[in-house]
Amino acid sequence: MAQINDNKRAPHFDGSNDSYWKAKMTTYIKSINRKIWKAVETKIEIADPETPIMAKEVLLQNNDIALSAIHDALDERKFDQIKNIKMANEVWKKLEESFEGTQAVKSAKAYILKEKFARFKMKDDESVPEIFHRLQVLINDLKALGEEVKDKDFSHKFLRCLPSRFGTFVTILVRSGLDTMTPNQVLGDVMTDDTYRDNNEKEKKNKEKKDEKKDDKKKSVSFKATTSSKGKVKQDTSSKDEGSFTRDDEKMTLFMKRFGKFMVKKGYRARRKKSSSKNKKEARKCFKCNSKDHFIAKCPYNVTMMMIARRARRTRRRIRKTR
Structure with a gap:
């Protein structure tokens, strides 16, 4: 019992x-x-x-x-x-x-779910396990309403919804045959392929990063070498220029010394000194009478000459009038 x-x-x-x-x-x-x-x-x-x-x-x-x-x-x-x-x-x-619902309501619900199954697509922010779960819930709802959905149809729909990066793998699975595989087995194969692909992409990215670092190091080393070689060239040229300048300066100083001695012998430097000393010691004179006591503006001889000239002009006028 x-x-x-x-x-x-x-x-x-x-x-x-x-x-x-x-x-x-x-x-x-x-x-x-x-x-x-x-x-x-x-x-x-x-x-x-x-x-x-x-x-x-x-x-x-x-x-x-x-x-x-x-x-x-x-x-x-x-x-x-x-x-x-x-x-x-x-x-x-x-x-x-x-x-x-009644049988009519069940058939209406089944029709709506079949339409959803036919238009089923992957969302933008959805992962592979999330696609499988959403599709599985839809199929279970159909089965609850008495509709029969085969595992083969489930697997085909799931593979058709996958992104384009699984194209080659999906083709291989379909050609190998899905009659003997359950949907969970198909999901496991897809996830395995996805993990291999992720590992390969990570390895490629790591290699690219390492290559970029190596290139940066090579560029920095070559830049340092070029800058150091340029510095050496500049130092060599500057040292050569400095050597040439020092030689020219020595020649110029010897020439100036010899020229100065020559000028001293000729007496040009002594005459200049005497003339400058005389000009400093001698006082200014009147240009009219050469007197040191006044200038030409206050010269008495200049005033008398003006008075004499005026008197002469007056006498000339008187003589003209009497005639």
């Missing part, structure tokens, strides 16, 4: 995700006993009233165990919807109609 496993609790259902709860609840009831799930899946009918009482009691007990498990999983609001139903199969169908 079947009994409830007290170590497990029924998954709680609040009406938010019915497909998730339905899958977990199905597994929970089956874990109790397969006969208990049969009481939920099929309606119990006791048509023959002459059926032995013991067989009838077993079927009813299985129904009660399944009904109790469903009651434990529901909250108070959901329980009010099915509390008067006595058969587990009817309760299960009532919950399916309430949260999944």
Whole structure:
């Protein structure tokens, strides 16, 4: 006789995700006993009233165990919807109609999910595992509505959504055949190829960085060599120029010394000194009378000559008038 496993609790259902709860609840009831799930899946009918009482009691007990498990999983609001139903199969169908809808609603939902499956694409900021998870959730929703999706179709759709960098690898997988591979195996092969590619790209980047560092070092060394060689050339040219300048200066100083001696012998420097000393000692004189006591502006001889000239002009005028 079947009994409830007290170590497990029924998954709680609040009406938010019915497909998730339905899958977990199905597994929970089956874990109790397969006969208990049969009481939920099929309606119990006791048509023959002459059926032995013991067989009838077993079927009813299985129904009660399944009904109790469903009651434990529901909250108070959901329980009010099915509390008067006595058969587990009817309760299960009532919950399916309430949260999944009727057959028409299910077919409409399935149509919408099929359209999503056909237009399924990778998002810009999405990784490979995230694509696989989103596609898997969509397929599970289709299966919950009774639609059949093969693993081969799942794998093909997943490979078509991958970025272009997986083009060669996808071609190899498709040619090798996906009939014997599960979607999880396909995901594992794709992730393996992706890790190899990432490692190769990292190695290339590291090599490029090392090459750039080597080039920078070579450039710095060559720059230092050119600057040092230029410095040596400048030092050599400056030392040569300094040597030539010092030689020219020595020649010029010898020439100036000899020329000075020659000028001294000729007496040019002594005459200049005498003339300058005379000019300093001699005082200025009047240009009219050569007197040192006054200048030409105050010279008395200059005044008398002017007076004599005036008198002469006056006499000339008088003589002209008398004539």
